[in-house]
Amino acid sequence: MQDDDFSLFKNEMRGIKPIKHDRAETGKPKTDQAQIAKLRQAATIRSETTTVDGLSDQFVIDVGPEDELMWARDGVQDSQMRKLKLAQIPFEGSLDLHGMTVEKARETLWAFLAEATKLEVRCVRVTHGKAVRLDGKRPMIKSHVNTWLRQHPQVLGFASCQAKHGGTGALYVMLKRTMMEGRDE
Template identity: 75%
Template sequence: MQDNAHKDDETSLFAQEMRGVKRIQDDRADTGKPRTDLKQLATRRQNATVRAANVKVDGLSDQFIIDVGAEDELHWARDGVQEGQMRKLKQGQIGFEGSLDLHGMTVEKARETLWDFIAEATRFEVRCVRVTHGKAARLDGKRPLIKSHVNTWLRQHPQVLGFTSCLPKHGGTGAVYVMLRRTMLEGRDE
């Protein structure tokens, strides 16, 4: 009997606490966000797909460009590249088997051309190439544009082991020797 009395007390207590509360008719929570326009979302997805097909993704970023001066010597090596190899590269002792001149190109054209050039050199197992970026002072007085971009892009390219400014006879601070990764064809030694 006491159990029923206890139950009645709980029921009346619950009813008292729930006085003035209205039952929720909708079982979905209102997050405060506007409802998604599914038609607009489908259109955005379609446009993104179309645009992505026209963009060449090469991994070379322009988010942060390392500004360099016209006469600055460039030198960079990936971790693990022997300093002796970089010294040979700087002294012009590793012959370059290909050369690319980026003079007069827009930044976008230079990026595309550089990416394609390195891809082709890699395909042919080329060890070293020369990239002429120039060092012309810009009309607005800022640092050389293509040289700064090349300096940044080469550091990002997975096939580049290191690069250094050329000897004067090969372009000096207006060009770089670039040492590339090779997959080592059968029977070919370093």
């Protein structure tokens, strides 16, 4: 039977030429690794003016590029966290922190969460990237976002996204809502 399958396959492939190279042409220019290294180095340099927003960098939780993240504030039901992880709570806003310095990412995230809270948004997506670094260290923005979200008073919990929404390079973030109408049971 196997010989039969092989023969059939061989017959179907007659006249087909093998691909000589194994890389797809995406049309994108090659990445400038020196420029990326320079930008990443610049992202690690702290500016002297730190906004007092309650987000501390004193104890940053180091995470790996492929680590799945999940955290919930005390009192958040497991069923809600399961729904969040499975993308059953739709996100109503999205923020991409790629390429930002740590300080810029912090300011942008704080402003984004403030706006989402003001608009009574239940869930947002924050894309932090995986940033597999050339120097072998852990991803900066991902590690900081993981730490900051745990400290933010409006964050109830977060979980790594489904692959279609960014996988371990993004988070679904569940926020507190203050209005009484329209609350989930």
